[in-house]
Amino acid sequence: TAASPDPRTDCSREGLRKAVLDNLFYATGHAQENAARGDWYTAVAYTVRDRMLKAWVQGIERIAADGDVRCVAYLSAEFLIGPQLGANMLALGITEPMREALASLGQDLDAIVFHEPEPGLGNGGLGRLAACFMDSLATLGVPAIGYGIRYEFGMFRQAIEDGAQVELADKWLRRPFPWELPRGGQQYEVRLGGKTHMETAPDGTLRVQWTPAKTVTACAHDIPVVGHGGTHCNLLRLWRAEAVEAFDFSTFNAGEYFSSVHDKIFSETITKVLYPNDDPYQGKQLRLGQQYLFVSASLQDMLHIHHSLGKPLETFHTTFAIQLNDTHPAVAVAELMRLLVDVHGMDWDTAWSVTTQTFAYTNHTLLPEALEKWPLPLFAEVLPRHLEIVYEINRRFLESVTAAHPEDPDLARRLSLIDETSPRFVRMAHLATVGSKAVNGVAALHSELLKRDVLGDLAAFFPEKFTNVTNGVTPRRWLALCNPALAACISNRIGTRWQDHFEEEIIRLEEFADDPDFQAQWQAAKLTNKQRLTHLAKTILRVELDPAALFDVQVKRIHEYKRQHLNVLRVIALYNRLRRNPGMDFVPRAVIFGGKAAPAYYLAKQIILLVNRVAEVVNTDPAVAGRLRVAFVPNFNVRSGQVIYPAADLSQQISLAGKEASGTGNMKFGINGAVTIGTLDGANVEMRACVGEENFFLFGLTTDEVQAVQRAGYSPAAHLEGNPELAEALDQIRSGVFSRGDAGCFRPLVDNLLHRDEYLVLADFASYMDCQDRAARTYADPAAWTRMSILNVARLGMFSSDRSIREYCRNIWNVPVE
Ligand code: DL6
Structure with a gap:
């Protein structure tokens, strides 16, 4: 008779089920009936860890010997x-048997995975x-x-x-x-x-x-x-x-x-x-x-x-x-x-x-x-x-x-x-x-x-x-794990080898960029992800997002050089357009922010406050009627990133040229099918070269132009003259429209922009607005947008961290x- 499988390494559904129950009892001291979600998490984690230990010990031995x-x-x-849990199960290839094992115990794997601190x-x-x-x-x-x-x-x-x-x-x-x-x-x-x-x-x-x-x-x-x-x-x-x-x-x-x-x-x-x-x-x-x-x-x-x-x-x-x-x-x-x-x-x-x-x-x-x-x-x-x-x-x-x-x-x-x-x-x-x-x-x-x-x-x-x-970024965590809907759509066409041969394989999607069936599947996957983020926004922020809207996202550390305030000025300008002309043709947008500011970085914290105060005004104005929504997702981290990147249509990579070393969020968005709006900064430059200039929304000064402007003596206020939308937005911030009437609230931020503006926010504003309008027009054509989205993923193979390594x-x- 065949030897019975080792209970600590058996990866069958039944083996996993037994091991989870065993760990539940012996590692947490709980029987099934009174185990809390945290106990189930511990039991599943130990079960997975057992299955990693052999390779782990061999790895150490290999280094030491x-x-x-x-x-x-x-x-x-x-x-x-x-x-760690989801990523480790993916690596071992035991996600599905584990899901089934837990389902047979009345437990939902996704809920357990999401529970992990x-x-x-x-x-x-x-x-x-x-x-x-x-x-x-x-x-x-x-x-x-x-x-x-x-x-x-x-x-x-x-x-x-x-x-x-x-x-x-x-x-x-x-x-x-x-x-x-x-x-x-x-x-x-x-x-x-x-x-x-x-x-x-x-x-x-x-x-x-x-x-x-x-x-x-x-x-x-x-x-x-x-x-x-x-x-x-x-x-x-x-x-x-x-x-x-x-x-x-x-x-x-x-x-x-x-x-x-x-x-x-x-x-x-x-x-x-x-x-x-x-x-x-x-x-x-x-x-x-x-x-x-x-x-x-x-x-x-x-x-x-x-x-x-x-x-x-x-x-x-x-x-x-x-x-x-x-x-x-x-x-x-x-x-x-x-x-x-x-x-x-x-x-x-x-x-x-x-x-x-x-x-x-x-x-x-x-x-x-x-x-x-x-x-x-x-x-x-x-x-x-x-x-x-x-x-x-x-x-x-x-x-x-x-x-x-x-x-x-x-x-x-x-x-x-x-x-x-x-x-x-x-x-x-x-x-x-x-x-x-x-x-x-x-x-x-x-x-x-x-x-x-x-x-x-x-x-x-x-x-x-x-x-x-x-x-580069790992396509395992940043596509296979975080975006099962899109991963399935990709694997149905080109198999699963892209997971560890990303550069070689993902390019094969190019040939399906105009295929209506594939486009429909692609759109369905994106919609699933947008619904997932909508649910998160509703539960943690009480903000209603519309999954049909253009999801326009900037998540990263809050820093002046990354220019979240340029994004906010743009939101205010869009808001003013809608207010002035409620009947206008407007592509609905959900503008989503997230990121932490260093505790001692005063202006970065002002930017966070401004985003939230603008959200408060915009989200409740009946003239907007939900067509523009603003949300700030608190505590942006890897876990929330895994929900946010897959849901984005438009990825905001808008740092001043010559300031961002590379960026990797740009890559995570890109391989999840977001199209980038960005400057020629960091790795955006190479990403644009790969995806093709027609599949990237480019705006802003180049590094050399930035240096020339600064050498010539930059005068931010000069940019207000020909740009009433910009002047109006700054004026509103200064006069208290977005601070419940408190005119002093955002003074340091506005004064900084008007008199110093080290990161040329005002200089790039007009070009950014034009580019945003182009993006909205393209989004209104779903086939054209989906083609861009597919080509972005297909052509970003070199941004796998496997290539970097x-x-x-x-x-x-x-x-x-x-
Ligand atoms: O190289 C990883 C990452 C880049 O993608 C970002 O552009 C860059 O800002 C970041 N750098 C830091 C610097 N910290 N220090 N020193 O986080 O590195």
Whole structure:
């Protein structure tokens, strides 16, 4: 007789049913009759996790045992992984049997999946990119470890109270997180503060000794990242800070009960909370501590793995290719030098050669103010030994600069790792560039502008290092999982291979772009998704959307350069048109916003308030009669994104040209069939080239035009003269029409637009309005619009993160990939 299937790996409907019941009882302590939704979630999650463990353990073994294959270590302060259950079932191919198993128990899989709290371990694009990359690495079978921080509180939860953003703590660990395994065996000591001195080593050489002020323990928590098909599993290893000694008995015995746990409190604070970006860096001692903790623990872990392979230390770079995701982990350059030179006694030149063959650095911003730099006194206080190492790297580097370019005596100042303006700073982007063998931007335009402007001097000095890898998103989560209706429609025509061969396969949809049957199915899928979002808007916002309206969506972080206020000005202008002429021919629109503002970013918070106040007026005006609706979806995150992207008809990518590094929301909208209205910024440029200019609504100044306007002296108010719609909208905002009569409410925002307008909102307004009108006219022709929508999806194959990862493997990491 055949052996009975293993109850922990059996993926049949019956096997899953039994396992869920088993876990329900033994993991949650509940019988079926009195289990709540959260208990069912836990039971299903454990059932799925069991089925991942074999591949997981094999993945770890492969990394720890095969020294011939270079392992990718992706160092990122953020991994915005999103809900795990649905994605893991999709990867294992057990969604349908699980759905049936649960249905037989009277449970709805979708409701359980939607119940899952999401670990908000990232701010936005950068952290989500890291998660898409982990998915692609696993799917392509590339051994990889993502190293990051296990924040106890992730990105704040955004509530909207009376139109304004309110920040609430994100207690994502309130219930146990079933997807992680704490690894007691993987703990490393990390030092902070103190001072250094010279000491003679036993071999007679002088060595620097670092006596830290504090030592904390970094503890590993592993999350599996299973590739599509379930055969390959990689690792996300997140570090949590813990006190070396939880409790100081001597202080306790002296009667100082509170002080006895002081150290524990201090240590655990390090990984307590994720910092929102767009905040000034100065004074964030704890943030430098966070960065150093995860970098140091990760490098110690890699050295441990390398050592266990029995390979000599000089070959460390053949075991690991380390990618620095922005500058947040850039202190790794100095830390690897410290570990090799101070701890392992390697000579400086060999250590530098190993270091510079190990690291590569991805830049993610074009905003000069977002380039990370640390005040020297703060850096010296937290990392005294690293500052010495940075000085030594800099001394040698600047010697080579001066030797190569004696004709440019100012070059050393511009390239230096130290910004000498007062107060002095360590320039992390310079440290990352000098210590890496490759530096890349994340879209073609971004990489060009990095070379030309932001890191121009460094790029001229190291031309061979600079390259581009355009971002991508995983078609598993961002199409197959989030949009089952469209995924089914696609698979019915071209099969399911597009899920892991997106670029190759999705293009085959092109031939159906004009097929009436296919168009009807496509429209039906979009309608299903719009109904899903309509339901969400109704339940959480009490806003009635009309699924037949054009769903026009802008979801992303709220920032002046992303220009949500340009979008609002447009809404006000449309509103005025409708009010003036209620009988006009008007394509009904639902304008949907979502996104968080950094808590200290005043103008971004004013923009959120303005959206909500405009919604209040527009949505209740009988003259509008529901033809224009405005909604702000609170707490935009991966989970709500999975509902919002699939429902969009029009994707708003309207940042000022030359400011958005890439954008990845643009790609998520695009592969879900939204047509883009956008500027020539970030990856929009490449997306437009792929889909064809006739399938993209382009407006606005180009990067060069922006620079020319700014050079000539930009006068925002001049744009009001020929544009009464714009003047009227600003006047209404200023006079209190959208602030319940309070004329002072939006004054800072309006004054900023009239007198400064750094992001040229007023300059681009007319072009944006014209383009919006073109989009509305096209939408009124369903066949033409649906054709555009299909062609957008069919031609966006290159924006799969699988393609990005292949490029990293071939051009940067030198790692074999299929
Ligand atoms: O590369 C991922 C993502 C880009 O798509 C966005 O354009 C860019 O704004 C974002 N950058 C950041 C910068 N944070 N820092 N530093 O989040 O990266």
